[in-house]
Amino acid sequence: MTSRATPDAAAEPGQAPLVVRTVRLEGDHVDSLLGLLPTQSPVTWLRRGEGLVGWGVAAEIRTSGPTRFADAVKWWSETTARSVVRDDVAEPGTGLVSFGSFAFADDPGDSVLVVPEITIGRRGETTWLTTVSRAGLDLLDHHVTLADDPPAPVDISFADGALDGERWMTVVADAVARISAGDLEKVVLARDLIATATAPIDVRWPLRRLAESYPMCWTFHVDGLFGATPEMLVRRERGLVTSRVLAGTIRRTGDDSRDLALAATLARSSKDLEEHEYAVRSVADALDPHCSSMNVPEAPFVLHLPNVMHLATDVAGVVHDAGTVTSLQLAEALHPSAAVGGTPTPVATALISEIEGMDRGRYAGPVGWMDASGDGEWGIALRSASIHGDTVRLFAGCGIVADSDPEAELAESQAKFVPVRDALGPA
Numbered sequence: 001m002t003s004r005a006t007p008d009a010a011a012e013p014g015q016a017p018l019v020v021r022t023v024r025l026e027g028d029h030v031d032s033l034l035g036l037l038p039t040q041s042p043v044t045w046l047r048r049g050e051g052l053v054g055w056g057v058a059a060e061i062r063t064s065g066p067t068r069f070a071d072a073v074k075w076w077s078e079t080t081a082r083s084v085v086r087d088d089v090a091e092p093g094t095g096l097v098s099f100g101s102f103a104f105a106d107d108p109g110d111s112v113l114v115v116p117e118i119t120i121g122r123r124g125e126t127t128w129l130t131t132v133s134r135a136g137l138d139l140l141d142h143h144v145t146l147a148d149d150p151p152a153p154v155d156i157s158f159a160d161g162a163l164d165g166e167r168w169m170t171v172v173a174d175a176v177a178r179i180s181a182g183d184l185e186k187v188v189l190a191r192d193l194i195a196t197a198t199a200p201i202d203v204r205w206p207l208r209r210l211a212e213s214y215p216m217c218w219t220f221h222v223d224g225l226f227g228a229t230p231e232m233l234v235r236r237e238r239g240l241v242t243s244r245v246l247a248g249t250i251r252r253t254g255d256d257s258r259d260l261a262l263a264a265t266l267a268r269s270s271k272d273l274e275e276h277e278y279a280v281r282s283v284a285d286a287l288d289p290h291c292s293s294m295n296v297p298e299a300p301f302v303l304h305l306p307n308v309m310h311l312a313t314d315v316a317g318v319v320h321d322a323g324t325v326t327s328l329q330l331a332e333a334l335h336p337s338a339a340v341g342g343t344p345t346p347v348a349t350a351l352i353s354e355i356e357g358m359d360r361g362r363y364a365g366p367v368g369w370m371d372a373s374g375d376g377e378w379g380i381a382l383r384s385a386s387i388h389g390d391t392v393r394l395f396a397g398c399g400i401v402a403d404s405d406p407e408a409e410l411a412e413s414q415a416k417f418v419p420v421r422d423a424l425g426p427a
C-alpha cells in the first residue's frame with residue numbers, strides 16, 4: 001500500500017502566502033447561499049440555510065493511503081501558518097477555511113482538502129464573505145451575485161452497480177452467518193447504483209433539491225462527492241465537541257399515524273437498540289482520550305427523516321486538547337464508527353473488503369470543513385453519490401447484526417437511495 005501526498009505547488013516553501021480577507025455581508029440580498037453557487041469547483045456544507053458555500057481553488061492537497069488524514073493535517077497546519085489573514089467577523093468558519101472529503105478505506109484512500117477562492121458563510125443573522133488569493137493577486141473587491149439556475153439532468157436511467165440485489169442479499173446472508181459463528185458482532189454492508197444521463201449533470205441541481213427536501217440533514221458537495229447526510233461524525237467549536245450517532249433504521253410508510261407506531265416499535269426493538277449501542281460505544285470510546293468530561297445519553301431518540309427513521313444519540317464533550325488536535329484529527333480518531341464499519345472495527349473492516357465487492361471511495365468517509373483554529377464539522381458521507389460528467393454512483397449501506405434479514409436489508413438500502421435518486425429527477 002502506498003501513501004502519497006501531492007500538494008499544489010503554491011503551498012511549497014518559497015511560494016507566496018495565501019492572503020485571506022473576511023468581511024461581513026449585509027444579508028438582505030443573499031436569500032439562499034446555494035443560489036450564489038457557480039459551476040466553477042463548487043463546495044457546499046449547508047443545513048437549514050446556514051453553513052458555507054464556496055468556489056474556485058486557491059489551494060488544495062490530495063492525499064491517499066493510511067496517512068491520508070495526517071498528511072492533510074500537516075499541510076493545513078503549514079498552510080494556515082503561512083497565510084496572512086484579516087478577519088472582520090471572527091466566528092467559527094470565518095478566515096481561512098478548507099473543505100475536505102476523505103476515503104472510507106486506507107487503500108487506495110484517495111482524499112482531498114481544498115481551500116476555495118471565495119467562501120460565503122451564514123450563521124444565525126451573520127453572513128460573511130471570505131476571499132483567498134496569493135499575495136499580489138487581488139480578489140478583495142469581489143462582488144456577490146446570483147448564479148444562473150442549474151439545468152435538470154437529462155434522461156436519467158438507473159442500473160445495478162457492483163452487485164445486483166440478489167447477489168447483495170447472499171453477501172448479507174454470508175455476513176449474518178459469520179456473526180452467528182461469533183466472528184464479529186456487527187458489520188455495515190453497502191451497495192451502489194449507477195445513474196446515467198444523456199448530458200453532463202450539473203451537481204447544483206441535486207444539491208438544491210436535497211437542501212430543500214432534507215433540511216434537517218447536512219447537504220454537502222466536495223470534489224464530486226455530494227449528498228445530504230443525517231449523521232454528524234464530529235463538530236468541534238470553541239472547546240466543545242458533539243457527535244450525532246445513528247444506527248437502527250426503519251422505513252417510513254408515508255402514513256403519519258402508522259409511522260408514529262413504527263417509531264415506537266423502533267425505540268423498543270432489541271435488534272436496533274443493540275446495533276445502536278455498538279455505534280454509541282465506539283464514538284464515546286474514541287472521544288474519551290480527548291475529553292475532560294462527556295455526556296452520553298442513556299437512551300436514544302428517534303430521528304424522523306422523510307424516507308426513514310433512525311435511532312439517534314447526541315454525544316457531547318469538553319475537549320482538553322483543542323490547541324494541539326484539530327477537528328479533522330478527531331474525525332480520524334472516530335472513523336470508521338460502528339455506524340459505517342462495524343464491531344469490532346478491524347474484523348468488520350476486513351470483512352467489508354473481503355465480501356462487499358466494491359471500493360466505497362469516499363462514501364461513508366468524513367466530509368466537511370475546518371477553519372484555521374482547527375474547529376470544524378465533519379459529517380459521515382451517507383446518502384451520497386459521486387458524480388463524473390454524465391454518471392452518478394449512488395451508495396447506501398445497512399448495519400448487519402445476528403438477526404438481520406437479507407430481504408429487509410435490501411429494502412432498507414433502497415430507502416436510503418431515495419434522497420439522491422429523487423434529487424436527480426425533475427422538480
Ligand SMILES: C=C(O[C@H]1C=CC=C(C(=O)O)[C@@H]1O)C(=O)O
Nearest residue numbers: 246247248249339396397398399
Ligand atoms: C451506512 C448507512 O447508514 C448508517 C447510518 C444510519 C443507520 C444505519 C443502519 O441502521 O443500518 C447505518 O449504520 C447509509 O446510509 O449508507
